[in-house]
Amino acid sequence: MSHVRIEGLTKRFAGKPPAVAVDDLSLEIEPGEFIVLLGPSGCGKTTTLRCLAGLETPDEGAISLGDQTVLDVRGKVNLPPNKRRIGMVFQSYALWPHMTVRRNIGYPLRTRRVPREQAxxxxxxxxxxxxxxxxxxxxxxxxxxxxxxxxxxxxxxxxQPDLVLFDEPLSNLDARLRDQVRAQLHELHARLGFTAVFVTHDQSEALALGDRLAIMKAGRIEQLDTPERVFEEPATEYVAGFIGMSNRLPLRRQGEGWALAGQPGADGSAGQAVAGELPVPRSHSEVAARLRPEDLQLCPAEEKPPAHGLALPAEIVDAQFGGRHMDVVVTIAGSRLHARAPLTGKPWARSLSRGQQVTAWFARDAAIYYDADGVRTAGHAPAAAVGA
Ligand SMILES: Nc1ncnc2c1ncn2[C@@H]1O[C@H](COP(=O)(O)OP(=O)(O)O)[C@@H](O)[C@H]1O
Ligand SMILES: [Mg+2]
Structure with a gap:
């Protein structure tokens, strides 16, 4: 039994061209579950919430809360917001300016006629x-x-609504407050156990708060999974890019090994050769490796990285001090990549400066490899076809 069931939800907005804000979206949410909708601006997060709240009239689909059908387009059911037991917290605080805090907090209790003392x-x-x-x-x-x-x-x-909807409630707060309110919200959810749909474009918020994450793209759910799996096994390049794997290296098979694609060598030959094999199925001749900044390592150009590492000559573009690490921008065969170089035990990284030649390397199994369609082929999990 799921608490919230969304089936085939579609919402279009008129215009030139018409926008499909939510595109045949289905999602089941368990009682007490905290679901995060994560995606860039314009992917349909707010519209999905507004459909749940009864603030939009969807074109297709059905929504039920517990045993209550609140929307059924075919059956011509669309309950108004005040008939749905839903609480809402939006990005703009929208407090009533003429009411005290006490009256503001009490507002939903008054509309529900909760007795005075209890309120x-x-x-x-x-x-x-x-x-x-x-x-x-x-x-x-x-x-x-x-x-x-x-x-x-x-x-x-x-x-104490059945379902609480949050639309980027932390994004107007400064960084310190955001962390504080986020921690409070997490603790509150653990204590009170309400069911929640929380919208954000911030990956760290999503990872911290969600029992499951729904990564949205153009009105659809691209991946629905636990934070661990979204983080470790992003199903597509789109999800990888969104969840912090900002580094992208296009690679092409060359002889028995691989070469950096896209950047022809000085002699007009194929790209920069990369030593050794990658954990990629034989059937793929081109892949994009996705990598987090903390998994891209740097060492002096004359030093040899470990054997399990894939080494690439790199040039420093910029290096910023981050306390225990340096945030470094490098170029590798024309691609701009980010490295987070730890300083603990390795003070060398503190002296990096623009124009310096270094070796960048990463463990072959630290990257995730995506095929030409942006679908994960290998990496971070016993992916089926590796080596096949
Ligand atoms: N009232 C509206 N009229 C026309 N288009 C809209 C309206 N609201 C949203 N849209 C469009 O629908 C798409 C999804 O918007 P929205 O749900 O606000 O995305 P998000 O919250 O993920 O940023 C966007 O292309 C947006 O321009
Ligand atoms: Mg929005």
């Missing part, structure tokens, strides 16, 4: 949960952005 307790509990108990008699204009957002969070939870 009072719930308001105080909700305010306590987000550290706003001391602010109950203030007006929104007397609060900082972070405080306003925490009040909005308390308001979304106060009525």
């Amino acid at each position: 009072r307790t719930r308001i105080e509990e909700a305010a306590e949960l987000v550290d706003c108990a001391a602010l109950l008699d203030r007006y929104p204009a007397q609060l900082s952005g972070g405080q306003q957002q925490r009040v909005a969070l308390a308001r979304g939870l106060a009525a």
Whole structure:
């Protein structure tokens, strides 16, 4: 039994050309589960939430909450927002300016006619949960952005709804507050166990909060998986790029080995040769290796990287101090890549400067390899066809 069931949800907006904001999207959410919709701006996250809330009229599909059908386009069912037991927390805090914090948090309780005494307790509990108990008699204009957002969070939870929808609620906060409110939200969910759909374009937020992540692309779900699997085994290059594997190296088979594709050698020959074999099926002659900055290692040009590593000559473009590491930009055969070079025990990286020639290398199994269609062929998992 799933708590929230979305089937074939489609929402189009008129225009030239018409936009398909949500495209035949289906998703089942378990009771108490925290689902994160992750994707770039314009991929349909907000529209999906608004359809769940009853704020949009979808073109196709059905949605049920528990045993309640709240949307069924064919059956002409579309319950209004106040008939759905849903709480909402949006990016713009949208607090009522003329109401105190207490009245703002209590608003959804009043619309649900919760008795006064019980409402009072719930308001105080909700305010306590987000550290706003001391602010109950203030007006929104007397609060900082972070405080306003925490009040909005308390308001979304106060009525103890069946489902709470979050639309990028942390993205207007400064970095420190964002981490703090994120941690509070995570703790709250563990304590209260509400079902949540949380929208963000921030991968670290998604990884931290989600029981499962739905990576969205153009109104569809590209991958639906646990944070671990999305992180370790992004199914497509699109997902890999979105989940921090920002480095991309196009590679082509050359003789018994591989060459960096796209960049012909000085003598007009194929690209820079790369020593040895990669864990890629024989059937593939071109792949793109995707790699996280922390998996791209740097060493002095005259030093030899370990045998399991794939070494590439690189030139330093920029190196920024990051405390225990350096954030380094290098070019490798014309591609710009990022390396996160640890400083602990390796102070060498502190002296990197623009124009310097170094060796970049990565362990062959630290990369994930994608075929010409952007589908994962090998890497990070006992992928079926490796070596076949
Ligand atoms: N009210 C609207 N009218 C026309 N197009 C819209 C409207 N709302 C959203 N869209 C379009 O639908 C697509 C998805 O938008 P949205 O759901 O807001 O994406 P996200 O929240 O992921 O940034 C975009 O192409 C956007 O321009
Ligand atoms: Mg949005």
